[in-house]
Amino acid sequence: MSKNLLICDIDGVMFDMNYEFLYWYNKNYPIQKKSINDLKKDLNYKKIKESYRFSGHKLSIDPDPIIIEVLKEARNNYFDIWIVTSRPNVGPNHENTRTWLDRNSLIYDRLIFCRTKESLSFSEKAIDFNKVAIVDDQKKFLRSLSVSLLNLKDFKSMLLVNYKSSHFENKSEKEQKLKELRSYIND
Numbered sequence: 001m002s003k004n005l006l007i008c009d010i011d012g013v014m015f016d017m018n019y020e021f022l023y024w025y026n027k028n029y030p031i032q033k034k035s036i037n038d039l040k041k042d043l044n045y046k047k048i049k050e051s052y053r054f055s056g057h058k059l060s061i062d063p064d065p066i067i068i069e070v071l072k073e074a075r076n077n078y079f080d081i082w083i084v085t086s087r088p089n090v091g092p093n094h095e096n097t098r099t100w101l102d103r104n105s106l107i108y109d110r111l112i113f114c115r116t117k118e119s120l121s122f123s124e125k126a127i128d129f130n131k132v133a134i135v136d137d138q139k140k141f142l143r144s145l146s147v148s149l150l151n152l153k154d155f156k157s158m159l160l161v162n163y164k165s166s167h168f169e170n171k172s173e174k175e176q177k178l179k180e181l182r183s184y185i186n187d
């Protein structure tokens, strides 16, 4: 049976990345920030971001429940699931990411850490697939990932979904994108 492929991002898709970062910051630092843009203006932003990365906070985040469902549906419909992340592959990041995915029933076949999604070359394995869906919260990465795949082969069809698990995104727009993704997966 021919297989399909779902490529899914973690940060920004499986949970609201900015919301969690801000929440962690305000819990741990004395001066409160109102928004992620406020936080970005902090002179120590880089240091803060690094502390966040190593804090282990990400392990405690609850993923968007709808994404858990989408991955299950994909598996039931003969999709291979490749999780592609540009989280830096340093320290305990890799292991923590796996632990978090497994703990939250986020199904996957491959976990790919890449330094940048803009120059990722997929292995020849990818030519075995029929339909392809790519989900990322950043449009530019949808573009580059699709180009990398199309360099291997013309797929029967490809769906690019710019999904943001954000508390501030338009709800009906989010629902529409999920509907489109799910009908593609279940078709």
Ligand SMILES: [Mg+2]
Binding pocket: 009, 010, 011, 012, 013, 136, 137, 138
């Ligand atoms: Mg992302």
